[in-house]
Amino acid sequence: MTHAQVTDKHPGELADVPGWFPALDQTLFTWFLEQQTKAGIKGDLLELGVYMGKSAILLGHHLEDGERFTVCDLFEGDAPDDANQAESAQSYASLTQQAFERNYLSFHDVLPTVITGPSSLVDEKVSPDSCRFIHIDASHLYEHVYGDIGAAHDILLPEGVVVLDDFRSEHTPGVSVAAWEAVLNRGLRPICLSTQKMYATWGDPEPLQEELLAMLRLRTDVGLSVQEAAGHRLIRTRSRGMKPPPFPLSRHYEEPAPAPAPAPEAASSAARPARPAPSAARRLAKDLLPPLVTRAVRRARAKRS
Numbered sequence: 001m002t003h004a005q006v007t008d009k010h011p012g013e014l015a016d017v018p019g020w021f022p023a024l025d026q027t028l029f030t031w032f033l034e035q036q037t038k039a040g041i042k043g044d045l046l047e048l049g050v051y052m053g054k055s056a057i058l059l060g061h062h063l064e065d066g067e068r069f070t071v072c073d074l075f076e077g078d079a080p081d082d083a084n085q086a087e088s089a090q091s092y093a094s095l096t097q098q099a100f101e102r103n104y105l106s107f108h109d110v111l112p113t114v115i116t117g118p119s120s121l122v123d124e125k126v127s128p129d130s131c132r133f134i135h136i137d138a139s140h141l142y143e144h145v146y147g148d149i150g151a152a153h154d155i156l157l158p159e160g161v162v163v164l165d166d167f168r169s170e171h172t173p174g175v176s177v178a179a180w181e182a183v184l185n186r187g188l189r190p191i192c193l194s195t196q197k198m199y200a201t202w203g204d205p206e207p208l209q210e211e212l213l214a215m216l217r218l219r220t221d222v223g224l225s226v227q228e229a230a231g232h233r234l235i236r237t238r239s240r241g242m243k244p245p246p247f248p249l250s251r252h253y254e255e256p257a258p259a260p261a262p263a264p265e266a267a268s269s270a271a272r273p274a275r276p277a278p279s280a281a282r283r284l285a286k287d288l289l290p291p292l293v294t295r296a297v298r299r300a301r302a303k304r305s
């Protein structure tokens with residue numbers, strides 16, 4: 001995990017919140033969540049691993065009346081084992097629950113339900129068959145991701161969508177093993193893959209895949225390919241210079257100050273064209289011609305006398 005830029009300031013827009021949430025995934029989250037709302041699918045939202053709140057802030061924006069949003073993170077607390085502790089110390093040392101809450105409340109009036117502790121707690125704290133969307137982005141070590149996928153299986157509604165972060169990043173082989181193992185042995189069915197995340201369901205992925213393909217084929221900023229593997233249709237997507245989708249500004253957003261007008265003196269000297277440097281020919285004429293002319297005049301006078 002590379003380091004995200006951390007600041008102490010209130011964010012003015014989502015782009016100001018440190019984290020790992022590429023434009024393509026912001027677009028896909030938005031699409032899946034809006035699609036569920038359009039289809040009348042009701043259910044809670046869950047995120048495991050919030051860091052400074054970048055993806056949680058976007059998720060919270062899609063919460064409908066009567067739905068609950070739960071997040072879980074270790075924050076400054078101890079990890080359940082040494083490997084997870086080392087992972088957290090290396091990648092998330094600057095994280096505090098206070099920073100997450102400050103960022104989240106910059107965009108929303110109410111915090112989600114926060115579970116402070118390891119993601120293994122969610123199974124007992126979140127009801128089975130209650131969620132329509134789950135983002136798994138906590139520890140990236142195999143044992144933890146295996147457990148998080150198991151919990152998601154119990155908590156997700158049959159038509160719900162689960163997203164696995166870093167399922168193929170070079171530095172997170174444990175997530176890759178857990179993700180593909182779930183596809184091959186635990187009934188998980190991929191809907192699509194982005195560069196960073198796998199979007200999947202334990203329901204039927206085909207209707208969503210069809211709608212997703214129709215939407216993506218209209219865009220010129222997404223690279224798209226479809227492959228079959230082990231009986232699964234894999235829709236691969238990648239950004240071609242995609243910009244993040246529009247997102248409401250935070251309550252702390254400040255219009256950038258207009259660029260100061262140039263001072264009058266600077267303005268007039270800027271308007272006046274610079275004096276050109278003397279050319280080589282002009283320098284020649286100025287320095288060499290007078291002596292030559294003088295010498296020629298003297299020679300002419302001497303001839304005459």
Ligand SMILES: C[S@@+](CC[C@H](N)C(=O)[O-])C[C@H]1O[C@@H](n2cnc3c(N)ncnc32)[C@H](O)[C@@H]1O
Pocket residue numbers: 001018019020021048049050051052053054055056072073074075079080084088092095117118119120137138139140144
């Ligand atoms: C990659 S970051 C999350 C990024 C965030 N979703 C975003 O979009 O910016 C991973 C987070 O998982 C948390 N974490 C690590 N191990 C965990 C565990 N066992 N249980 C819960 N959270 C954990 C870390 O504290 C960190 O905040």
